[in-house]
Amino acid sequence: MEATSSSCPVMLVTQAITNLEKCKSMTELRQIHALMIKTNLVANTFAASKLVSFCCLSGGLDHAVSVFHRIQNPNPFIYFTLIKCFTDSSNPLESISLYAHMLTCLEDWKGVEFSLPSVLKACGKIKAFDEGQQVHGQILKTHFLFDPFVANSVIRMYLEFGRVEFARQVFDEMPERDVISWNSMITGYLREGDVELARGLFDEMPGRDLVSYNAMIDGYGKCGKCELAEEIFGMTSQKDVKTWTSMISAYLHNHYPKKALDMFREMLCLGIQPDAPALVSVLSAIADLGFIEEGKWIHAYISTKKIKMSNGFIGSALIDMYAKCGHLENAFHVFRSISHKRNIGDWNSMISGLAIHGLGTVALEVFHDMERMDIEPDEITFLGLLGACSHGGLVDEGQHCFKLMQEKYKIVPKVQHYGCIIDLLGRAGHLEDALGVLQNMPFEADVLAWKAILSASIKHENAAAGENAALRAIELAPEDSSCYVLLSNIYAKAGRWDDVAKIRSMMKQRTVGKIPGCSSILVKGKVHIFLVGKAMDENCTDEVLSKIKDVVSRLKFEGYEPDLTQVLLDVEEEGKESLLSLHSEKMALAFGLINTSHGAPIHIVKNLRICRDCHSFIKLVSRVYNRRIVVRDQNRFHHFENGFCSCKEYW
Structure with a gap:
């Protein structure tokens, strides 16, 4: 890096800033730092703050901390730079500690408000409720709540805690609300599933923006109110890619894959370029439909537009789509084509795809490849493996995987994993063992576990166990028609026609309709x-x-x-x-x-x-x-x- 011979401090600072702006690596940054030490520029607060800032931007957080500790009187801006960097790092707790240190070191709190949004965000990220309330208490004692950035950060923090009532109290007491305040509260209510309160705020808003509409479409879709999502979509005069993606996702979430695909086509016809979430959603819709032509066209579109397979799990979605459309060779082709940049989702999609085709042995081979490449499996990996073993009749292998996930990978099984083991044993005719697993689970069995027992009982003609499992499943999911139908089938096979009539009467009283075969x-x-x-x-x-x-x-x-x-x-x-x-x-x-x-x-x-x-x-x-x-x-x-x-x- 070029040094300056001028003795003018202003020129030295200007030259240092210019050098920092041209900096392209940590090696160059260290050279600039050395020059600043040699010329005593590290004593200049402004120059030192810029050095800390550039260290953070370049990913040199440890170097930024070492610079910070050599600054005699760091100002609030230097603290803010480092606090923000820690908040966005893997160690947000450090930003809270640094904020507390700043309060004890500064003579007055002028400029402290710049750090508050980052500190509040850090509290929310690590669920530091007590610390967050202390920061909120400090804000209430000052004028900082009048700053909309600070007030909105308090709201978002409480929403991260899942304390929507606290967030609403802050919202109601705000001296002045902006559109971010309204959108934050709407999103918070939707996240909690309270669509009525969210809609109330939406209707009350003095001025909505596109974020408001998109949040409502997304929220209604996730809450199963697709017709209301359509209503909001129709109200939106200016739609962006997020608007279309939210509506496509709403259709997909509510089991309308054809509508999702039709909307995607309409989006393209209007010249709107889909983003990664839109492409993932439409690929999922095609996977649900099970027909390949549209999927191949989307794949060609992705290739033509040079969209990276790793972008937003597009590669995983393509693998999943091809597998669910019955074209495993295509799924393997995509899987192999991204060999050098596979993420865990790609491996999981391939294993799950093999599972639904009954290729348990091949799924295990893919898993062993994954282990050899030191890819850490997650709980979804083992759901796919257990499902593959279940469909392939690989009882010993499935039990080994269940043990492996706990002992080697320290993954605590969830109810879904136990459900897979119950299904594995039940399908193979080990009904007593399956019931033993169900009864000894560390939590209550869900409807899927009982339905696995029910299916196994029917397959292996154990009417008594099947009847008990069906009754338990109906108790847990009274709206699930399949449980009634399977129980009715058990009674019909036994010639118990009066009991068949009772089940049909029960379904009618509870307005549970039988899903027609299609x-x-x-x-x-x-x-x-x-x-x-x-x-x-x-x-x-x-x-x-x-x-x-x-x-x-x-x-x-x-x-x-x-x-x-x-x-x-x-x-x-x-x-x-x-x-x-x-x-x-x-x-x-x-x-x-x-x-x-x-x-x-x-x-x-x-x-x-x-x-x-x-x-x-x-x-x-x-x-x-x-x-x-x-x-x-x-x-x-x-x-x-x-x-x-x-x-x-x-x-």
């Missing part, structure tokens, strides 16, 4: 949806029913016998066979056979678990009609080819 298939760029016995969007029902009749006749020559035990209604056998032929996946399959070229693969997405009869039926179709058929049901993928299924009868 299957969809993408043909020539259009999604076709089928319910039991009918098409939703086409005048093709008669043609499809006729095709099913032909297929059934042909399959019977090949040994197909309808599994009448899958019809749990008190009807004659002929009626049962007719009802079986109307299942939505058979309708979708028949439509695919009619409308796709011979030998072309058929992809079907079903919203419920595939029944045993449909499973046997589709296996035989794959051989007789020489088709590769992929069915994604509620739980996993089934790849049918040449009369075999990838699940190996384990689902």
Whole structure:
């Protein structure tokens, strides 16, 4: 670095500042520091404060602290610079300590208010409630509450603590509120799920900005009030990318993936460039729908725009989308293409993707690669691994993973992990062991744990355990129709028709509707949806029913016998066979056979678990009609080819 021969302090300071502004590395910064020591510029408060500031900006926090300790009389600005830097670091507690030190060292508190927002933010970050209240008390004794930056920081701090009532008290007592004050309170109420109070403040606001609208759209979406999110979206005359992303996320959160995809298309048509959260949301929507063409187009868009895969977990979302659309090779291709910059989300998406395809052994191999690369797994990693072991029947491996997460990685299992172990044991027929895990969990079992017992009981024909599990599940989730349906099925299999009638009556009284079976298939760029016995969007029902009749006749020559035990209604056998032929996946399959070229693969997405009869039926179709058929049901993928299924009868 160039030295100056001038003895003028002003010129020395100016030259030092100029050198700092040109500085590009910590090595150069240390050279400037050495020059400032040599010329005694470190005694100049302004020059020293700039040095501290540039150290912080360059990531040299330790160096900034060493400079600070050599300043004889640091002013509030120097304290502020270091306090702000610590607040944004991994050690925000130090900023609180530094603030307390400043108060004892300064003769007066002029300029202290500049540090208050950072100190309050630090208190919020580390949940230092007592210290935060002490700072608030100090503010109340001064004029600082009249500073909107300080007052808004107090509000945000209390909201970080989850003490919305304290924040509201500060808000109500503010001498003057700005739009940030209103938006902070609205966001705080929405975070707590209190949409009524949030909407009240929104309607009362003297002047809303785009942040206000976006917060309400996002809040309504997360609270399950999608129609109100649409209302706010419609009220917004000026929309930015956050507005569109919030609405797309609201649709996705409320299980309207097609609406999310349609809104994304509209956004692009208007020339609005999607941000990373928008792309992640639309990829999730496509994953929910299960059809690949749109996903490939989004992938091409990301590549064309040169958007980094690591940006906002886009790589993870692509892997997840391809896996859930049944294209594991594409998922692996994305996974391999980001090998040098994978984050934990990429690994988790790949493991979870393999899990839903029943490839437990491959998922474990990916996990071992992860370990060899010293990537620290998290709780989501083990949820994916346990799910993979469960779907693959890998009981010993699953139990080993459950032990490994606790002993090696010190991850405390949550109720979801216990649910996976219960499912793993139950699927494999170890029902007593599964019940033992459930009863010995360190917390109360949730509805998913009881539903895992219920499913295992039905699979392994333990009616007593199934009935008990169903009743417990209904008690925990009285709005979940599947629990009633499965209990009704247990009674129907036992011929307890009076009990079946009681369950139906209970559902009617509680206004719990049975979710209808629904299957969809993408043909020539259009999604076709089928319910039991009918098409939703086409005048093709008669043609499809006729095709099913032909297929059934042909399959019977090949040994197909309808599994009448899958019809749990008190009807004659002929009626049962007719009802079986109307299942939505058979309708979708028949439509695919009619409308796709011979030998072309058929992809079907079903919203419920595939029944045993449909499973046997589709296996035989794959051989007789020489088709590769992929069915994604509620739980996993089934790849049918040449009369075999990838699940190996384990689902």
